[in-house]
Amino acid sequence: MNKLLIIQIDALAYPVLQKALTQNLMPFTKSLIDKGWKLEEIFSGLPSTTPAAHLGILYGATDVVTGFRSYDKHAREIIDASDLKSILKIEEIAQKRFHKVLADICFSVCVIFSGKSKKSFSHANRPKTLRDSTAFSKPLLAYFTQPISTLLFFSRLLVYLLLIRLEDKKLTSELPSVGTAKGMLKRLGEELLAAEFAYYVTRQGIEQQENVIFTDFIGYDELAHNYGPEHPLAIYYLSIIDLYLKRLYRQRLTKNYELMIFSDHGSTLSMPYGLYFHETLGQSIQKLYPQTTIFEQKKIIENSPNTTIDLFLLYSGGLALIYDAHSGVHLSQKQFESRFPKFAEKVSKLPGIDLVVMRKNLDFIAYKNGWAHVLNLQNLSLILATLDERYRAKVYGQLIKLLNSEFAADVFVFAGKLDPNTYACFEDQIGAHGSFGGMQTQSFLLTNKIKIAADKIDQIGDLHHYLYAYVFSGSK
Numbered sequence: 001m002n003k004l005l006i007i008q009i010d011a012l013a014y015p016v017l018q019k020a021l022t023q024n025l026m027p028f029t030k031s032l033i034d035k036g037w038k039l040e041e042i043f044s045g046l047p048s049t050t051p052a053a054h055l056g057i058l059y060g061a062t063d064v065v066t067g068f069r070s071y072d073k074h075a076r077e078i079i080d081a082s083d084l085k086s087i088l089k090i091e092e093i094a095q096k097r098f099h100k101v102l103a104d105i106c107f108s109v110c111v112i113f114s115g116k117s118k119k120s121f122s123h124a125n126r127p128k129t130l131r132d133s134t135a136f137s138k139p140l141l142a143y144f145t146q147p148i149s150t151l152l153f154f155s156r157l158l159v160y161l162l163l164i165r166l167e168d169k170k171l172t173s174e175l176p177s178v179g180t181a182k183g184m185l186k187r188l189g190e191e192l193l194a195a196e197f198a199y200y201v202t203r204q205g206i207e208q209q210e211n212v213i214f215t216d217f218i219g220y221d222e223l224a225h226n227y228g229p230e231h232p233l234a235i236y237y238l239s240i241i242d243l244y245l246k247r248l249y250r251q252r253l254t255k256n257y258e259l260m261i262f263s264d265h266g267s268t269l270s271m272p273y274g275l276y277f278h279e280t281l282g283q284s285i286q287k288l289y290p291q292t293t294i295f296e297q298k299k300i301i302e303n304s305p306n307t308t309i310d311l312f313l314l315y316s317g318g319l320a321l322i323y324d325a326h327s328g329v330h331l332s333q334k335q336f337e338s339r340f341p342k343f344a345e346k347v348s349k350l351p352g353i354d355l356v357v358m359r360k361n362l363d364f365i366a367y368k369n370g371w372a373h374v375l376n377l378q379n380l381s382l383i384l385a386t387l388d389e390r391y392r393a394k395v396y397g398q399l400i401k402l403l404n405s406e407f408a409a410d411v412f413v414f415a416g417k418l419d420p421n422t423y424a425c426f427e428d429q430i431g432a433h434g435s436f437g438g439m440q441t442q443s444f445l446l447t448n449k450i451k452i453a454a455d456k457i458d459q460i461g462d463l464h465h466y467l468y469a470y471v472f473s474g475s476k
């Protein structure tokens with residue numbers, strides 16, 4: 001068995017990484033490329049979100065996760081990748097369908113799914129179980145008893161404090177949820193600890209000689225969501241990650257681990273739909289259908305005291321999944337619109353909306369600005385004028401997969417551009433992913449000995465087959 005260390009820099013888009021390298025902000029990563037490591041752009045697939053990537057990499061399951069949040073019509077339950085019950089449900093589906101998977105042997109750190117290995121320190125488990133909280137506290141305690149680490153932590157926090165002072169006026173006006181400088185510093189401190197934690201536990205994994213270690217450095221994703229993918233606060237974090245990579249690179253040498261570094265998706269500059277239009281998508285839809293009670297993300301929007309929910313609206317950045325709450329099966333356009341007449345046409349005319357997709361007989365139909373197009377490969381360039389041509393077939397394949405998946409919505413809504421550089425986002429985020437457009441699907445892959453045909457990757461989870469083959473075949 002070949003030993004493998006997989007390091008993920010969550011949400012780091014290929015173009016942002018390239019800029020950071022050119023500006024020498026990630027000198028260690030640059031040194032790997034100078035040594036002959038191969039840096040490539042890979043297509044993240046849809047939805048461009050972490051649970052889809054993690055389930056794919058661990059199991060090879062690329063068609064189970066429909067969004068960061070989705071709705072199980074059959075069980076009438078919301079699925080949320082930050083909720084442990086949902087995570088176990090998704091993982092159970094993957095475990096039933098896929099055998100001989102990386103999940104079984106993987107020591108995973110801050111990864112959403114933990115597999116059967118029982119050795120994982122998962123992202124979602126963190127605050128929920130005692131076992132995990134003690135697992136988390138040990139490495140952190142060890143960390144803070146070392147004077148140099150403590151000094152490093154506080155000096156980084158000081159750099160952040162200076163950056164916040166510099167950026168203060170620009171930042172506080174943008175996102176109400178980001179709030180004050182104090183709130184920012186708290187968040188940044190948490191993300192610094194998260195990176196430290198990931199590093200420490202990964203190092204333990206190396207010392208224990210685990211066969212496969214998969215670590216997600218999640219902090220940049222969080223900072224990109226709140227400040228934007230190229231904001232100085234987020235970019236400074238990348239320079240810190242680069243130092244951890246350097247230390248892990250050295251440590252894994254003595255134990256003969258092959259290293260692969262990648263991102264699960266990108267992040268693109270966005271503006272919250274609710275902030276821009278002064279109403280949420282749910283509120284816009286309710287204006288079109290006033291008698292409707294809508295469950296939007298985490299709260300109910302109603303006009304009359306009618307507590308029966310008619311529609312579920314669940315978001316992954318710029319991707320909105322809409323489900324008719326009264327039916328337990330996937331609905332066609334005709335069935336859905338018998339309750340909500342001309343829904344696709346009307347919603348596609350809302351500002352900030354790019355595309356509305358529904359089922360029609362055995363096909364799919366896409367609405368743009370009120371006009372219907374049959375969703376096929378030829379039509380896609382017409383419908384998605386901004387689509388990168390290299391990705392046309394991949395985006396088409398991913399859309400069809402999404403529409404046919406287990407937790408598929410009745411209506412898929414994709415956010416559009418608000419200006420040439422900014423996409424609408426259905427959540428309160430300055431940096432969004434989940435949908436396509438901008439840098440959302442532009443992941444990166446940095447490899448040395450593992451051979452991966454990057455252009456054949458349709459979804460980041462396709463990496464599973466290459467990684468599994470590397471670990472078990474002894475191929476070099």
Ligand SMILES: [Zn+2]
Pocket residue numbers: 010011049050221264265
């Ligand atoms: Zn992610």
